[in-house]
Amino acid sequence: MSRPLPEIDEALQLDLVAYLDGELEPEQARRVEQLLYNHPAVQEEVRKLEASWDLLEELPQTQVDEQFTQSTVELVIADLTQQLQSQQQALPRQARRWWLLLALVLGVAAFATVAVLDSVWLARERHLSQQLPLLQRLEQYEEVRDIQFLEQMIQQKLVPILPPQPQDWQPRSDPLSKR
Amino acid sequence: MASQQRQPDRYELRDPDVRLMLQVRDDDAAAFEELMLRYQHRVLRVLEHLSPSRSEAEDLTQEVFLRVFRARKSYTPDSKFSTWLFTIVHRVASNARRNQARRREAPLPATPSGELAGGGMEQLVQATTGSMPSRVMAKVEMRQIVRAALTHLNPRQRMAVLLNKFEGMSYADIAETMGVSVSAVRSLLSRARVTLKDVLEPYLDQGRPPRSHNGSGTWASQ
Structure with a gap:
């Protein structure tokens, strides 16, 4: 009893082509072989597919001469040379960028150093200016030679208290001049 | 993970052209020339059937090898060399087709002599x-x-x-x-x-x- 002929549709053609290319799983390949065995129409379809595929072998072999190889090599060398030149041209630009960056870093460092030194010097100057009234009368205070008397003067705020308070910026009036 | 790490070694051991390309990566000019001699006619044969003329196919073939050389430093042997090479061929042919479409030139099939x-x-x-x-x-x-x-x-x-x-x-x-x-x-x-x-x-x-x-x-x- 002959089996019904399957329609040679796209799905079957997919399987037939994959079968010819050896790309089917063993189970699928067995199914295709069964179809080929049972249906001459499927055999004919495969024969035509194979025959047209084999005709592609008639296409001429492409020949490439030595000159073509040489010109390709020259093209690659020219490209490489151009690449190197553009890299070399980029070098001064890069160097300039590095110098600018270095100058910027040095500038920032110099500014920071000056700022720190300045603040240290200012603090010292400020301290000296605060001590100035005392220093101006130091000889006179030394002449007193009585610590109790000095302490009394401090308590009465006739002599500046040490250390000076930050808000005491202005030179004080001479306490001894009031005496 | 381990098998992925072994993959490049596998191609390096099996495919002599992968080894040649690794030499090209190390700036071996002779290895590049050898690869060209092995593959230029194969690349040209494919491109000849994808281009309107033989001369354009030759130009594209040269572009393929130029790209191979430019890409040498980033080359990793993740597949057979021919697969990697023909990926470039496919890309070059696709670009050429897009450019041609942009230029709106009448596309005609090529003959062996380069005539249309x-x-x-x-x-x-x-x-x-x-x-x-x-x-x-x-x-x-x-x-x-x-x-x-x-x-x-x-x-x-x-x-x-x-x-x-x-x-x-x-x-x-x-x-x-x-x-x-x-x-x-x-x-x-x-x-x-x-x-x-x-x-x-x-x-x-x-x-x-x-x-x-x-x-x-x-x-x-x-």
């Missing part, structure tokens, strides 16, 4: 074989017919056919080269082979040249 076949299959065959001995004439005629049959395929189908037929690539390798799935390759090849069968059937059965194809669909993407 626009006058129909019969005229073309007659013009080429008119003054030749019959045996040679039959051979030339057959080549012309097969070449013209290829123009009935769209570029993606043609690429899949060329890689499968001339490079002997598996569906998986073609899929990797063209950046599509294996089932897409299966579909491309099936449709291509059915088209070739339909176009070449009159010639195979009765020796008649197939119907002419003006090439208008040859550059269309599928």
